[in-house]
Amino acid sequence: MTNERKGPWTVLSKKDVYDNPWIRLTHHEVLTPAQTPGIYGLIHYKNIAIGVVPIDSEGHTYLVGQYRFPLGAYSWEIPEGGGAHGVDPLQSAARELREETGLVAGHWRKILECDLSNSVSDERAVAYVAWGLTQGEAEPEATEDLAVRRVPLAEAFRMVSAGEIRDALSVLSLQAVQILQLQGKLDPRDPA
Structure with a gap:
């Protein structure tokens, strides 16, 4: 018996039932x-x-499209992925942006830090807006079959509103950018 307290909950026992490189x-x-x-x-x-x-510099953003196995559907998203705990999330963001789109950013601003699903998981998320972009060669992982679209930022906002972008991290991040823009705190040519 464990009898470990977690807030108002008492853990009597716990057992790992599944473990892989990404989740337990x-x-x-x-x-x-x-x-x-x-x-x-x-x-x-x-x-x-x-x-x-x-x-x-023209106020466009880049979306990444891919088939998502758990959903059994194709999904348009912002460039995203995973970063190891203990590694600066900005370093992981720069890697993901380069891998998925080939883009390298000269400037970064954190726009979001949140818990994605706190009812059954402990998944945390961090998102950034990036600008001062230069185009390089994309280097997707072997498990990724990606399409990249360059769209006006307003089109990405419309896609969120229309339910065409449904990925939670993408929705939250694009809405955070839209709020900054509505508050006059985001100039697409220089989001600093």
Whole structure:
């Protein structure tokens, strides 16, 4: 018996039921806050979710399209991926941007830091806006079959509103950029 307290919850026992390089699933036998027996499954993410909204000098951004296995559907998203815990998230963001689009940014600004799904997972996310872009060669991972689209920032905002962009990190990041723009704190030519 563990009898470990987690806020108002009591963990009676826990057992790792699945583990791979990206996630670990742990089954917990618990006493709920009402002190009734229950269970809780927790997905631990071994990386931080990283996202980038690159904006070029003409006010366009870059979206990455790919088939998402868990959804069984194609998805348009901002450039994103995972960054190892203990590594500066900005370093991971620069790597993801370069790998997926070939873009290298001269300037960065953090626009978002959040928990993505706090009911069953501990996944954290960090997102940036990037500008001062230069184009290089994309280097996607072997598991990625990506398409890249350059669209006006306003088109990306429209795609979010229309439900054409549904990925949570992309939606949150693009809405954060849109709010900055509406507040006059984001000039697409120089988002500093």
